[in-house]
Amino acid sequence: MLDRRNFLKLAAALSTAFGISNLPAPVQAALKKINPATLPKIIYLQGMSCTGCSISLLQANAPSPAALITEYSQLAFHADLSATSGKQSLNLINAFISGKAGEYILALEGSIPDQMPEACVIGDKPLAKYLEEAARTMTAAVAVGTCACDGGIPAAEGNPTGAIGLREFYKRRNIDKLVVNIRGCSVHPDWVWHTIVHLVKVGLPELTDGGSPKLFYAKKVHEQCPRYHDFQQEIFARNLGEKGCLFKLGCLGPDTYADCPTRWWNSGQNWCVDANAPCIGCASPNFARQKRIPFYRLAEAATQKI
Ligand code: SF4
Numbered sequence: 001m002l003d004r005r006n007f008l009k010l011a012a013a014l015s016t017a018f019g020i021s022n023l024p025a026p027v028q029a030a031l032k033k034i035n036p037a038t039l040p041k042i043i044y045l046q047g048m049s050c051t052g053c054s055i056s057l058l059q060a061n062a063p064s065p066a067a068l069i070t071e072y073s074q075l076a077f078h079a080d081l082s083a084t085s086g087k088q089s090l091n092l093i094n095a096f097i098s099g100k101a102g103e104y105i106l107a108l109e110g111s112i113p114d115q116m117p118e119a120c121v122i123g124d125k126p127l128a129k130y131l132e133e134a135a136r137t138m139t140a141a142v143a144v145g146t147c148a149c150d151g152g153i154p155a156a157e158g159n160p161t162g163a164i165g166l167r168e169f170y171k172r173r174n175i176d177k178l179v180v181n182i183r184g185c186s187v188h189p190d191w192v193w194h195t196i197v198h199l200v201k202v203g204l205p206e207l208t209d210g211g212s213p214k215l216f217y218a219k220k221v222h223e224q225c226p227r228y229h230d231f232q233q234e235i236f237a238r239n240l241g242e243k244g245c246l247f248k249l250g251c252l253g254p255d256t257y258a259d260c261p262t263r264w265w266n267s268g269q270n271w272c273v274d275a276n277a278p279c280i281g282c283a284s285p286n287f288a289r290q291k292r293i294p295f296y297r298l299a300e301a302a303t304q305k306i
């Protein structure tokens with residue numbers, strides 16, 4: 001008979017093996033109906049980011065990244081993936097941001113240096129100016145990754161740039177615009193692609209209080225974790241690499257909302273806790289904000305909230 005841990009492993013492996021069936025039902029239906037003439041156009045800008053989220057997006061599986069940006073959407077601009085560069089890129093970005101190129105979704109990766117606009121410039125204009133203008137023309141925005149949602153690592157205590165996420169950026173300017181937060185450092189490709197297709201073809205997915213789709217962020221990592229039984233039985237790992245609940249090694253699964261235990265990463269190969277590494281709370285709004293809470297810490301600090 002399968003125990004809970006092995007059952008969850010088997011379920012995740014099966015859903016990955018079947019590829020598209022891993023998508024939420026409304027998204028599956030939408031993908032089948034997509035008409036190439038009405039593909040959603042995406043402008044993907046980067047603020048203060050390490051490009052890790054872009055790299056993660058390229059790990060998409062079933063549909064592949066190439067299909068996602070050609071058959072299921074039109075990636076009109078991305079600094080790393082677009083064939084255009086220099087003036088041509090700027091003209092393209094400006095055509096969309098000014099509203100002349102039609103409807104589009106803005107995807108932003110990375111945080112915004114609100115107290116140091118010159119720290120993030122595209123062409124000769126601060127990113128902040130593009131974002132202010134885009135609020136008047138875009139259909140909606142998707143904040144890709146914890147940095148774009150909440151500031152993330154660039155907003156760590158002591159940073160001089162005043163790094164913030166997109167929602168806060170608009171709030172400070174009294175701009176009321178839909179921003180869907182896809183947290184994670186880096187993001188899971190499913191979380192982003194499925195949200196974009198849902199937005200365009202199905203409508204706004206139901207959001208959590210933190211502005212993230214409930215499809216992926218409704219439950220805590222802890223309550224879906226295959227080691228939850230160990231937690232209840234107080235079977236704790238004392239060293240990295242050991243079996244047992246990782247709470248005493250600082251696991252932040254109890255404070256983090258994400259579906260990693262059932263979705264898994266790298267096309268269903270594994271995820272943090274099954275790799276014997278504590279959840280470091282990368283999908284939490286408070287990720288990496290406080291110096292006193294490092295990613296990995298000793299047992300006595302484990303009960304601190306992030
Ligand atoms: S504390 Fe971490 S390892 Fe333990 S059950 Fe919760 S999420 Fe899993």
Ligand code: SF4
Pocket residue numbers: 184185221256258260271272273278279280281282283284
């Ligand atoms: S388990 Fe935690 S640290 Fe790992 S990817 Fe998910 S939210 Fe991030």
